[in-house]
Every structure is written in structure tokens, then in C-alpha cells.
Amino acid sequence: MKKVRGMRVIEYLLTVLVIVTLNFALPRAMPGDPFLIMSETEEDVVVLTEEQREYYFELYGLDKPITEQYVSYLGDLLRGDLGLSIYYNEDVSTIILRRLPWTLFLVISTVILRTIIGSLLGTISAWCRGNFFDQFLFFNLITISEIPAFITGLLILFVFSAMLGLFPLSGAMSHFTTYESLWEQIVDILHHAFLPIITLTLARLGGIYLLARNSVITVIQKDYLVTARAKGLSKGRILLRHILRNAMLPIVTRTFLSLGSLVGGAILVENVFNYPGLGLLMQEAVNVHDYTLIQGIFLVVALFVLVANLMADLIYKHLDPRIESQEQTTS
Amino acid sequence: MNEDNQYLLEVNGLSVIYGSEDNKLKAVDGLSLQMKEGETIGVIGESGSGKSTLALAIMGLIKGGEIKGEIVYDGHDLVGLSEKELKEFRWQKVALVFQNSLEVLNPVLTIGEQIREPLQTHYDLSKKELEGRVIELLNLVGLNPEWRNHYPHNLSGGMRQRVLLAMALSCDPELLIIDEPTTALDPASKEEILQLLNKLQKRLGFAMLMISHDLGTIKELTSQVMTMYCGQVVEVGLTEKVFKDPLHPYTRGLLNSSPNLFKYKDLWGIEGEVSQGKGCAFSPRCCQSGENCNDSRPSLEYVALERMVACHKGGIEKFLEARDIKKTYRMKGKEVKAVKGVNLEIKSGEVVALVGKSGSGKSTVAHTLVGVKDFDEGEIYYRGKKVEDNWATKMIGGMQIVFQDPSSSISSRLRVLDAIKEPLDIIKWGNQEARKEKVVECLQKVQLPASKEFLDRYCHALSGGQRQRIAIARALVTEPKLLIADEITSSLDPSTQANLLRKLKALQNRAGFAMLYITHDLHLVRKIADKVCVMHGGEIVERGVSFEILENPKHGYTKKLLSNAFRSLI
Incomplete structure (x- = not known):
């Protein structure tokens, strides 16, 4: 048991190291350099001379050999220092921390919404498997989830914000307003976040729905359901303790594992809705070749996925008593 | 309630x-x-x-x-x-x-x-x-x-x-x-x-x-x-009675397939597949299925108190029933009561072993059953019909006996072919060609050569074991349903004995062949018998299902017999 846990820790550490290394290498493999952009911007007539370029290279340590850069990068990371943004001239960690809550808000709301709605619809579908309602849900949800999120987003934005004017076109909060109460602020934030969250949820609903439907269908056919019926249990108890309790296992795993790709989806949707999260920041950073910022965002997203994985592991172990004994037998 | x-x-x-x-x-x-x-x-x-x-x-x-x-x-x-x-x-x-x-x-x-x-x-x-x-x-x-x-x-x-x-x-x-x-x-x-x-x-x-x-x-x-x-009930009854005396061939098949019931007996599963037709679903696997079995489903009927069977033949068919057979030999004014009122029942597909020491009257019983010897009192029925004038032994699919001593039961002056063919000649069955074919078939069953040279050999030129097998072949040539076998394997070598018994056993499971097996050899009995009758002094002192008699004998004589036979094993 201890040995297995030890192995797990080593696994996670190795993964972190690989992520960090890739993170270090990828931006440097991109064509061009940040100071080229700075020197080529047409509106700002900040043209850098050769001396200035060299100065900046030295300032950011880009003139040193690659191994030295790597080692100092690792050292900085250990201290929690993600470096200085080249473009914004501000601490990367400060910038990310400012933007991160918005993305987390989007992603977490979406996860909760779509897991609940998807599982519910999937269960209903499985319950009346084969009849019209099941077929209706099946066809529509699969179709919707096949449409890329940004197209759905554009469509929704166009209809609800541009045409009907029900929701704001962009942003996370109304600018230049002072809120009279906390409640007013919350309403404003929800008002802004509503469409992005709906877009993301719609795009991600199909997968969970299908999984829930299959999972419930599988569980319904199990022998222990015959046992439950034989015992004369109530329908509610059978559904909750026997069907859903078992059917939720794969759903939980999938939910946590999909957090990573959900962040990816959020980046696209944030761009469509001009929502000030990490996604929008990333787009800006890529445009200006802001290495340190890009690295910082990548790292945060990667660690986020890793944490999600770890949570899935821990929660699953708690939900499925069979896992623990398997580990016992392997150790 | x-x-x-x-x-x-x-x-x-x-x-x-x-x-x-x-x-x-x-x-x-x-x-x-x-x-x-x-x-x-x-x-x-x-x-x-x-x-x-x-x-x-x-x-x-x-x-x-x-x-x-x-x-x-x-x-x-x-x-x-x-x-x-x-x-x-x-x-x-x-x-x-x-x-x-x-x-x-x-x-x-x-x-x-x-x-x-x-x-x-x-x-x-x-x-x-x-x-x-x-x-x-x-x-x-x-x-x-x-x-x-x-x-x-x-x-x-x-x-x-x-x-x-x-x-x-x-x-x-x-x-x-x-x-x-x-x-x-x-x-x-x-x-x-x-x-x-x-x-x-x-x-x-x-x-x-x-x-x-x-x-x-x-x-x-x-x-x-x-x-x-x-999906149908084919037999219902009290557990104890059903296990001792199953009436449906399927129930018996299940019992015979259970190693924990008959500990020493050979295992025989039920062969064949389920019938899809309108007839009795068990008929393709049944050892006694007849023509009307495929016409309709049998219904579950009472055959005794608290006993029901679904079978067109009313359950496992009774081949032989002997009631109260008595036989007394009279020699020089001295009377020897050899058989003192024996009742015997043999069902289709059953091996009944009749055991007891020499002189207990076993062979006399065997001889009276097939009409070789007269008996003083009692009645014998073969498949429900009273046995008189040898009709039951004079037919295909009837009753046959194999005597204990082949040297006296097979005439040494006959050739092998004629000796085996004799029963067919008597009942004038088929033509000579067909009879010869049957003889060859039976010789193969008893593991004897069927060459022309062997067929023409005189019986006196054969060994004891070979003559025993000729005697068995002669009995099998009329395809008997019931064989009365009086110590038939005692002069065979173990391998031939094993092969022969397995062939008879297969016949028993497939075609409902039954046998009254008279023997001293309790080891063999334990292996092949479904039921055992213990004879002592002209009476059957104990009878029952083989596993019960052999595992748990009640009568003092049976106990003695068993302890003598199995002492070497214990």
C-alpha cells in the first residue's frame, strides 16, 4: 500500500517535470522573438536599435546558453517566480492570478451544470430506452456536441446579445459602474457569464449525456438490480442507491479528466465573448510573443489538469470500494 | 395466512x-x-x-x-x-x-x-x-x-x-x-x-x-x-422415494450423473439433445422412447400416492416382475427348498445385481425366470404379460440368459457361426445372410474375431474365456431387452470384462437394456449395479438402491458379505 502511494507521488512529480520542460522549450522553438514584434509595431514608433535589443536579451537572460536558462528557470519556479512579462512589464504571476478566477468561474460552473444536466438527461434516456423521447434526446444532443464551441458561441452571441439585446456583448462586468450592493454585483457578473457558460455547457453536454446513458443502461442490466427489486425496495431507493450510485463512477472520472480539455474550450469561448479570462490573455500573449507570459499560462493550465487528475483519483477511491482492495492485492 | x-x-x-x-x-x-x-x-x-x-x-x-x-x-x-x-x-x-x-x-x-x-x-x-x-x-x-x-x-x-x-x-x-x-x-x-x-x-x-x-x-x-x-415438471414425489426409485428416465439420468449419490458407480450423463417437436421433450434422450412418444406431450399423472410422472409409458417401464417364486428340489425323498418365495422386479435400463454365496439359490432363480426350470409356485411377467411357454425368450427384443458354465451351455460340436446363430434359426428370423451379419456384429461386441476362419472353428477348439464370450454373443444376437447374466464375466480377463461391461452399460443408457447380474464380485457390483438384492438361503434378505445397500447395509448377512469382500480395501 505504501509502496503504491510512493509510486503515485513519483509519477506525478515526473509528469510535472516533463510539463515544465516542454513549457520551457516550446516558446523558444517558435519563430521570431518578442523584441522583433516590439521593434516592428507600426503604431507605437518604438523601434529598437541593435544595442537596445542586446540590452533586452541580456535583461531577460536570453543571451545565456540554453542549459543555464533552463536551470535558472527551474530555480525561479521553485521560488514561485514565473518571471516578468515582456509585453506588460509586470509579474506574470500577478497577471495570471488576476485573470485566473474568471476562467475558473467559467470552467467550474460549466462542469457542474453539464454534469448535472447530462447525467439527468442520460438517466432519463436510459430509463425510457428506445422510445421516442430517448431517440429525440440522443439525436439532438449528439448533433449539438458535434458543432465546434466557437460557432455555437458566435451564434448565441449574435442572437441573444446582438439581435435581442438580452445579454452584454463582451466582458465579465459592466465597466465604470459602482455597485450599490453585493447582490447587484453578483447579478451583473452572472449576467455577463451566462452566455459563455451556456455555450461551453452545450458544447460539452453530449459526452456526459452519452456516458451517463450507457452507464445507467449497463447498471440496469446487472443482477444486483434484480436483487433490489426482489427486496421490494421503493423506486426512489433503487434509482438512487443502486442505479445512480453505481452509474456515477465513470461519470465522476470523466468529469475530472475532462477539466483540462474544458480549459481549452474556455479559451475559444472567451475569445468569442471577449471574456477576460486566461484564454483571452493567452491569445494576447501569443500575438506579442510574450514568452514568459505564455509559459506561465501553460504551466498553470497544465498544473490545473494535473490537480484535476489527482482529485479524480482520490475521489474515485472514496466512491468505489473495490479500488482500494485492488491496490492492496497488487502491493 | x-x-x-x-x-x-x-x-x-x-x-x-x-x-x-x-x-x-x-x-x-x-x-x-x-x-x-x-x-x-x-x-x-x-x-x-x-x-x-x-x-x-x-x-x-x-x-x-x-x-x-x-x-x-x-x-x-x-x-x-x-x-x-x-x-x-x-x-x-x-x-x-x-x-x-x-x-x-x-x-x-x-x-x-x-x-x-x-x-x-x-x-x-x-x-x-x-x-x-x-x-x-x-x-x-x-x-x-x-x-x-x-x-x-x-x-x-x-x-x-x-x-x-x-x-x-x-x-x-x-x-x-x-x-x-x-x-x-x-x-x-x-x-x-x-x-x-x-x-x-x-x-x-x-x-x-x-x-x-x-x-x-x-x-x-x-x-x-x-x-x-x-420448463415442464416430469416427476413429483417424496424426495426419499424419488431418489430411491425414480420413475421418470430423466430423473434417473440425473441421479446416475451425480457422483455424490453413487460414490463408486460409473458416471453416465444423459446423452442427446432436447426435442423441439410437439412430442415429449425428453424422447430423443430417453432410453425407452417409443413411437407414440413423439406424437404428444405427456401430461403429469398420478401413478401412486403423492407421486406423479409425465411419461407416455407411465414412467420407467417394468420389464420383469416375479412374484413369490418357490422352488423345491426333490432328491431321493429329500426336499431342498432352493427358492422360498422370491419377489423380483427389473425395470428398463436397470442393472439389478443378485448377490449371495454359492448355494443361496441365485442360479435357480435365474433359471426359473427364463423358463429353463419349472417352479412350484409364483408368477412371472415380462413387460406386463405373463410368461408361459418360453415366448419371452423366443423373440427379438425379449429376454435372454447367459449361463454360468460355457463349456456345458455351448455344444462343443457346433461351429462358432452355428452356435451363435442358433436362436435366430429357431425363430426363423430373416435369411441366412442377415443372420450371419448379426453374428458378426455380436462377435465384435464381445471382442472376438469375425473372420471366416474363426466362424468355421468348432467350439471345442476354443478356450474357456472365448466360449464364455460365444455364449454372451449368442444371447445378444436376439437383441434382448433383458439379460439374465449368471456369473458371465468370471472367466474373462479383466480387460475383456471391463470392455464388455462398458458396452452393455452403453446399451443400457441408450436403449434401455436391463440386466439381472448374478455375481459374487461385489467390487463389480459397486461399479455397475443400480439395485442390489442379497440372497441368502433361498430368500432375498435385503434389497434396495445400490448406494444404500453398499454404504449402509441393514441385514446381518449383507454386512458380513460386504466386510468379507471389502476387507482388503479397509
Whole structure:
């Protein structure tokens, strides 16, 4: 048991190291350099001379050999220092921390919404498997989830914000307003976040729905359901303790594992809705070749996925008593 | 229970049909069953005979199948009730111990919760009372209550069986249906579970419907038994009587396939496949199926008190019946009472061993049965017809005898061919060619050469063992249904003896061939006999099913005989 846990820790550490290394290498493999952009911007007539370029290279340590850069990068990371943004001239960690809550808000709301709605619809579908309602849900949800999120987003934005004017076109909060109460602020934030969250949820609903439907269908056919019926249990108890309790296992795993790709989806949707999260920041950073910022965002997203994985592991172990004994037998 | 209801459970003409219109499968086919309070009934049959479907049908758990007929529980017809209405009966009145597997318990709930669940649903108990009851139940089935916080996969098969039992007993059911309680358990746990079931049934007094293909379990735990084949009941009776004297060939086949009943006997499964036609479903596998067997389904009829059989022939056919045979030899004014009123019964497909020491009258009995010797008193019937004037031995498919001493029973002046062909010549069967073909066939059966050279050889030129085999071949040439074999293998070498007996055994299982096997060799008897009659001083002192006589002899003489024969083994 201890040995297995030890192995797990080593696994996670190795993964972190690989992520960090890739993170270090990828931006440097991109064509061009940040100071080229700075020197080529047409509106700002900040043209850098050769001396200035060299100065900046030295300032950011880009003139040193690659191994030295790597080692100092690792050292900085250990201290929690993600470096200085080249473009914004501000601490990367400060910038990310400012933007991160918005993305987390989007992603977490979406996860909760779509897991609940998807599982519910999937269960209903499985319950009346084969009849019209099941077929209706099946066809529509699969179709919707096949449409890329940004197209759905554009469509929704166009209809609800541009045409009907029900929701704001962009942003996370109304600018230049002072809120009279906390409640007013919350309403404003929800008002802004509503469409992005709906877009993301719609795009991600199909997968969970299908999984829930299959999972419930599988569980319904199990022998222990015959046992439950034989015992004369109530329908509610059978559904909750026997069907859903078992059917939720794969759903939980999938939910946590999909957090990573959900962040990816959020980046696209944030761009469509001009929502000030990490996604929008990333787009800006890529445009200006802001290495340190890009690295910082990548790292945060990667660690986020890793944490999600770890949570899935821990929660699953708690939900499925069979896992623990398997580990016992392997150790 | 209502006073005016005679039965706790009454199933009338129950059919469970699966599949679509053009591909119907009747898992249960017109089954009827009555059960009184506290009764124990066993249901036996091969896998797929519909036993488990019956259990599920009684509980109202059939999914996707059509149900016809009535299931009357305590005056209420359960067929067609909604899930909500069934709730009243499920578990509180009728509970089911499922066939043990990991799948029947919910893998993510503790066993405590799974035992508690029905109590929570059916009774209004406080948390503390529930906990107390769970502990009580686990103690009742002999499982440490500490296990209640564990999950099904933490438990061994035997422990899970106890959990299933505790779960089933939680609401004090009046009827407990138990599906295969001991399969996949090691012998020790199996024995424990059987003891436990026995004890609990006696203490709690619930009626028990026990489904199993393990006949040992059924024998120990039930007072009545029902044999199911293809969804139909083919035999019903008291367990003790059915096991001693099965009347349906299928029941007998099941008994013969059970190593725990006949410990030393050869195992013989039932060959063949199920009939799909309108006739008796068992007829292709039956050793006594006749023409009318394929015309219609036999119905379940009473053949004796508390005994029913579904067979066109009224159960396993009786080949030979001898009543009160008496024979006295008179020599020089001295009377020797050789046979003093012997009754004998041989059924189709049965090997009856007649054992006893020399001079006990065994051979005399054999000779009188086939009419070689007259008898003073008594009657003999072959297939229901009185035996007179040798008609039963003068036919194809009749009775034949093989004498003990081949040198005197086969004329040394005959050639092999003529010696074997003789019975056919007498009854003028077929032409010479056909008769010769038959002779060759029989020679092969007894492992003798069938060359022309051998056929033309004179019998006096053969060894004792060869002449014995010639005698057997001569008996087999008329394809007898019943063979009276008087020490026929004593002069054969072990290998030939084994081969011959296996051939006869195969004939017995396939064609219903029966044999009265007279011998001293109790080791052989233990291997081949279905029934044993022990003869001593002209009387049959003990008779019965071979496993009972050989395992547990009652008569002093039998005990002596057995201890002499098996001393070397003990």
C-alpha cells in the first residue's frame, strides 16, 4: 500500500517535470522573438536599435546558453517566480492570478451544470430506452456536441446579445459602474457569464449525456438490480442507491479528466465573448510573443489538469470500494 | 395466512415465454405446483430447465417475458400485479436467496446496508433497532457482525452465501426460495451452509423451495422433490422415494450423473439433445422412447400416492416382475427348498445385481425366470404379460440368459457361426445372410474375431474365456431387452470384462437394456449395479438402491458379505 502511494507521488512529480520542460522549450522553438514584434509595431514608433535589443536579451537572460536558462528557470519556479512579462512589464504571476478566477468561474460552473444536466438527461434516456423521447434526446444532443464551441458561441452571441439585446456583448462586468450592493454585483457578473457558460455547457453536454446513458443502461442490466427489486425496495431507493450510485463512477472520472480539455474550450469561448479570462490573455500573449507570459499560462493550465487528475483519483477511491482492495492485492 | 386456503403457494399452469412471435422460447411450460406452510420442496433439473425462471416468476421478477397462468400466494394471484402491489409480497412474504455470485450484491454498498435496506423499506424502525437487527441476522447465519461494514468483494464465496441468506431472512419470510445455495462452494463451506439451512428451516419454520442441480443438497434438505425438464415438471414425489426409485428416465439420468449419490458407480450423463417437436421433450434422450412418444406431450399423472410422472409409458417401464417364486428340489425323498418365495422386479435400463454365496439359490432363480426350470409356485411377467411357454425368450427384443458354465451351455460340436446363430434359426428370423451379419456384429461386441476362419472353428477348439464370450454373443444376437447374466464375466480377463461391461452399460443408457447380474464380485457390483438384492438361503434378505445397500447395509448377512469382500480395501 505504501509502496503504491510512493509510486503515485513519483509519477506525478515526473509528469510535472516533463510539463515544465516542454513549457520551457516550446516558446523558444517558435519563430521570431518578442523584441522583433516590439521593434516592428507600426503604431507605437518604438523601434529598437541593435544595442537596445542586446540590452533586452541580456535583461531577460536570453543571451545565456540554453542549459543555464533552463536551470535558472527551474530555480525561479521553485521560488514561485514565473518571471516578468515582456509585453506588460509586470509579474506574470500577478497577471495570471488576476485573470485566473474568471476562467475558473467559467470552467467550474460549466462542469457542474453539464454534469448535472447530462447525467439527468442520460438517466432519463436510459430509463425510457428506445422510445421516442430517448431517440429525440440522443439525436439532438449528439448533433449539438458535434458543432465546434466557437460557432455555437458566435451564434448565441449574435442572437441573444446582438439581435435581442438580452445579454452584454463582451466582458465579465459592466465597466465604470459602482455597485450599490453585493447582490447587484453578483447579478451583473452572472449576467455577463451566462452566455459563455451556456455555450461551453452545450458544447460539452453530449459526452456526459452519452456516458451517463450507457452507464445507467449497463447498471440496469446487472443482477444486483434484480436483487433490489426482489427486496421490494421503493423506486426512489433503487434509482438512487443502486442505479445512480453505481452509474456515477465513470461519470465522476470523466468529469475530472475532462477539466483540462474544458480549459481549452474556455479559451475559444472567451475569445468569442471577449471574456477576460486566461484564454483571452493567452491569445494576447501569443500575438506579442510574450514568452514568459505564455509559459506561465501553460504551466498553470497544465498544473490545473494535473490537480484535476489527482482529485479524480482520490475521489474515485472514496466512491468505489473495490479500488482500494485492488491496490492492496497488487502491493 | 387465511384459514380457507389450503396452500401457501399454488402455481397453476404457469408459462413463461421469451422471444418474439416467430421464435418463442418457453422457459417454463405449463407448470403447476402446490406448497403448504413449512413444506420443503426441491426442484432439480439440468441447467436451462427453467428452474431459476420459476423462482423469478414467483417473485414477479420476469423482465421482457410473457407470463401465463396463475401464481396464487395465500389466496392472492400475483400475476399481473404492479411493482407497487408486489412490494407487499416481496421479501416480507416471499424472499429469495439468489444464486451466489459477486453480481447479485451491489458492489459499492456495504453488506450491512444491503441487509438493512429491506427492513428500512418494509418496517418503521429506528436507526438503533435496524443496527441491532442486522447484527442479529448476521449472528443467525454465523457471520461475524463486524463484516457488516465491509463490501461484497471483501468476502469469500461462503461468506457471501451467508450474507445472501441473512438478507433473505431479514423480514421473516413465510416462503424462502433458494437458488443453488451450494454451487461454487468448497466442500467445507458447502457442508456448513447445508447444516445452517437445515437448522434455520427447522427453527424458523419457513416453507422452502430449493432449486439446485446438486442432488445431494436436495436430498438432505427437502421432503419433496420436483424434476423439471424443458420448463415442464416430469416427476413429483417424496424426495426419499424419488431418489430411491425414480420413475421418470430423466430423473434417473440425473441421479446416475451425480457422483455424490453413487460414490463408486460409473458416471453416465444423459446423452442427446432436447426435442423441439410437439412430442415429449425428453424422447430423443430417453432410453425407452417409443413411437407414440413423439406424437404428444405427456401430461403429469398420478401413478401412486403423492407421486406423479409425465411419461407416455407411465414412467420407467417394468420389464420383469416375479412374484413369490418357490422352488423345491426333490432328491431321493429329500426336499431342498432352493427358492422360498422370491419377489423380483427389473425395470428398463436397470442393472439389478443378485448377490449371495454359492448355494443361496441365485442360479435357480435365474433359471426359473427364463423358463429353463419349472417352479412350484409364483408368477412371472415380462413387460406386463405373463410368461408361459418360453415366448419371452423366443423373440427379438425379449429376454435372454447367459449361463454360468460355457463349456456345458455351448455344444462343443457346433461351429462358432452355428452356435451363435442358433436362436435366430429357431425363430426363423430373416435369411441366412442377415443372420450371419448379426453374428458378426455380436462377435465384435464381445471382442472376438469375425473372420471366416474363426466362424468355421468348432467350439471345442476354443478356450474357456472365448466360449464364455460365444455364449454372451449368442444371447445378444436376439437383441434382448433383458439379460439374465449368471456369473458371465468370471472367466474373462479383466480387460475383456471391463470392455464388455462398458458396452452393455452403453446399451443400457441408450436403449434401455436391463440386466439381472448374478455375481459374487461385489467390487463389480459397486461399479455397475443400480439395485442390489442379497440372497441368502433361498430368500432375498435385503434389497434396495445400490448406494444404500453398499454404504449402509441393514441385514446381518449383507454386512458380513460386504466386510468379507471389502476387507482388503479397509
